Amino acid sequence: MTSAAADRRRAFPPNWPLRIGLLVLAIYVVYAAQILDITWTRFLIGIEHGERFLSRMFPPDFSHDKLQLLYAGMMESLQIAILATVFGTAISLPLGLASARNISPAPIAWAARLFIVLCRTFHPLIVAILFVKAVGFGALAGILALTVASVGFISKLVGEATEEMSMKQVEAVRATGASFMSVIIMGVMPQVMARFIGFIAYELDSNLRNSALVGLVGGGGIGATLFTAFQRFDYDFVLTIVISIIAIVMVGEILSGFMRRLFQ
Amino acid sequence: MSTMDLPATPLRRWERFTLAERLGRALFYLIALTAIMWSFKTIEIIPEFLYDAPQQTVDLFARMWPIDWSWYFPVVHPALVETLHIATLGTILAVIMASGVALLVARNITRSPILNFIGRFILVATRSIHSIVWALFFVAVFGPGALAGTLAIAMHSIGFTGKFLSEAIEDARRGPIEALIASGAPPLSILIKGYWPQVKPAFLSISIFRWDINVRESAVLGLVGGGGLGMALDTALANLYWDQAGLVLFVIFIVVVVTEILTTLVRSRII
Numbered sequence: 001m002t003s004a005a006a007d008r009r010r011a012f013p014p015n016w017p018l019r020i021g022l023l024v025l026a027i028y029v030v031y032a033a034q035i036l037d038i039t040w041t042r043f044l045i046g047i048e049h050g051e052r053f054l055s056r057m058f059p060p061d062f063s064h065d066k067l068q069l070l071y072a073g074m075m076e077s078l079q080i081a082i083l084a085t086v087f088g089t090a091i092s093l094p095l096g097l098a099s100a101r102n103i104s105p106a107p108i109a110w111a112a113r114l115f116i117v118l119c120r121t122f123h124p125l126i127v128a129i130l131f132v133k134a135v136g137f138g139a140l141a142g143i144l145a146l147t148v149a150s151v152g153f154i155s156k157l158v159g160e161a162t163e164e165m166s167m168k169q170v171e172a173v174r175a176t177g178a179s180f181m182s183v184i185i186m187g188v189m190p191q192v193m194a195r196f197i198g199f200i201a202y203e204l205d206s207n208l209r210n211s212a213l214v215g216l217v218g219g220g221g222i223g224a225t226l227f228t229a230f231q232r233f234d235y236d237f238v239l240t241i242v243i244s245i246i247a248i249v250m251v252g253e254i255l256s257g258f259m260r261r262l263f264q
Numbered sequence: 265m266s267t268m269d270l271p272a273t274p275l276r277r278w279e280r281f282t283l284a285e286r287l288g289r290a291l292f293y294l295i296a297l298t299a300i301m302w303s304f305k306t307i308e309i310i311p312e313f314l315y316d317a318p319q320q321t322v323d324l325f326a327r328m329w330p331i332d333w334s335w336y337f338p339v340v341h342p343a344l345v346e347t348l349h350i351a352t353l354g355t356i357l358a359v360i361m362a363s364g365v366a367l368l369v370a371r372n373i374t375r376s377p378i379l380n381f382i383g384r385f386i387l388v389a390t391r392s393i394h395s396i397v398w399a400l401f402f403v404a405v406f407g408p409g410a411l412a413g414t415l416a417i418a419m420h421s422i423g424f425t426g427k428f429l430s431e432a433i434e435d436a437r438r439g440p441i442e443a444l445i446a447s448g449a450p451p452l453s454i455l456i457k458g459y460w461p462q463v464k465p466a467f468l469s470i471s472i473f474r475w476d477i478n479v480r481e482s483a484v485l486g487l488v489g490g491g492g493l494g495m496a497l498d499t500a501l502a503n504l505y506w507d508q509a510g511l512v513l514f515v516i517f518i519v520v521v522v523t524e525i526l527t528t529l530v531r532s533r534i535i
Contacts, residue, residue: 012457025356028352029353029356032349032352032353033353035345035346035349036346036349036350036353036409036410036411036414036491037409037410037411038353038410038411038414042406042411043406043411045406046405046406046407046411049404049405049406049407050405053401053404053405075306076307076308078303079302079303079306079307080307082299082300082303083300083303083304083307086300086303117521121516121517121520121521122513122516122517122520123480123481123483123484125396125484125487126483126484126497126513126516129487129501130324133320133324134317134320134321134324135314135317135320136310136314136317136320137310138308138309138310139307139308139309140309140310140314143307209392209394210394212394212397213394213396213397216396216487216488217487220308226397226400227400230400230404235404242393242397245392245393245397246388246389246392246393249388249392250388250392253388259292262285262288262289262292263289
């Protein structure tokens with residue numbers, strides 16, 4: 001009698017692996033918090049600081065001289081983002097095609113892949129530090145750092161998109177005796193162009209976001225303005241800058257969405 | 265019968281794009297070109313800095329080259345461990361917070377456009393402020409250290425994680441949910457037994473992907489006082505100890521490559 005009841009499966013049996021996993025996760029969280037010296041008292045003290053901090057941030061500072069600084073910084077960030085996208089794209093298209101294993105010979109493909117991984121490894125901020133040392137403070141270091149980041153990102157996507165395309169059209173163009181360039185222009189480009197545009201739109205978007213960043217280490221743009229404001233404890237101006245960064249990023253997202261729709 | 269007898273078909277021109285599409289594109293090219301020209305013309309580049317750029321670059325690597333390995337155990341290793349903890353703890357916090365926001369954003373769970381919009385705004389706002397800027401805030405509030413870094417990572421990750429989670433929730437099939445509703449299950453049971461099994465693969469894959477990104481980001485947070493490897497890099501740079509900076513950069517490189525390989529392996533295992 002009892003065996004029949006035991007044989008009947010429960011609708012929702014207890015999921016032991018999940019429970020043990022959650023327990024391990026909880027233990028890790030406690031352990032890591034202890035290692036990192038994250039304590040409740042520190043958190044409470046911080047909340048107190050936070051109140052003072054927030055009260056100094058409001059209301060945001062919209063005085064005329066500050067707005068001028070904001071405008072100059074934003075324009076420079078915009079220029080950095082645009083130029084980094086232009087250079088990044090110009091390098092990424094050939095590099096991405098070179099890294100696609102279905103159209104370029106293996107040694108070239110592997111060399112290109114290695115280079116792309118190298119570009120992707122370091123955070124734009126670290127690359128910016130190195131370029132600030134190499135070419136000095138200012139917008140150029142920011143442009144170069146974001147160009148490296150763009151190359152790492154777009155070439156990888158371009159390479160993947162090219163590897164996914166249909167080889168039939170490429171072979172058809174090749175069969176007519178077309179040169180390598182003609183194969184690229186007539187066989188490859190029409191298939192991948194729409195996706196490239198999408199990648200470029202996304203890259204412009206992310207460069208705009210990151211251009212607010214490279215300024216922190218001397219790469220120019222709104223990041224420099226933001227960092228200076230922080231160091232001078234102008235927290236109300238900091239809020240103005242942050243609000244305008246969010247606004248610009250949102251506008252950029254809408255624009256890049258529009259651009260994608262235009263070319264799809 | 266000769267070909268002359270066939271009715272003359274009017275010559276049909278095939279056009280790939282409509283007039284509006286072509287005009288739109290032309291306008292776009294014009295705007296893009298203007299923007300690029302404007303950037304080139306007005307960008308401020310100080311040419312004096314460029315004259316010695318090649319020497320400076322050579323100098324940079326020459327100073328880094330014999331990497332100072334003796335610094336690994338006293339300084340860099342603790343920083344590395346701290347970075348990994350910051351990334352992991354930040355990701356866990358972010359996933360917990362993002363799950364709440366994702367439920368708010370998902371239209372099939374929260375049926376209120378106002379709440380959806382609030383959730384969406386939280387996602388966009390946390391995402392547009394970079395983790396470094398978040399770190400600046402939290403350093404000002406909690407003082408420099410790992411706490412500020414962890415919170416910065418967590419806050420910035422909410423947007424990314426929440427966006428993809430909410431999309432995964434919205435993609436969940438209605439069948440199992442309706443079956444649970446029909447059986448009279450309470451909302452929490454519907455969430456756990458109806459949505460969770462469907463969302464689980466996406467949830468794990470998003471968390472792991474974000475952890476990979478967070479390891480990269482937490483390595484630089486220290487530059488503004490967020491703890492971890494960035495702090496070691498910042499100290500080395502401030503002291504002009506380029507051989508130590510070289511060591512930190514090398515360690516970052518190895519960590520990033522290893523986490524990338526690791527996450528690729530784990531992702532291919534679960535998905």
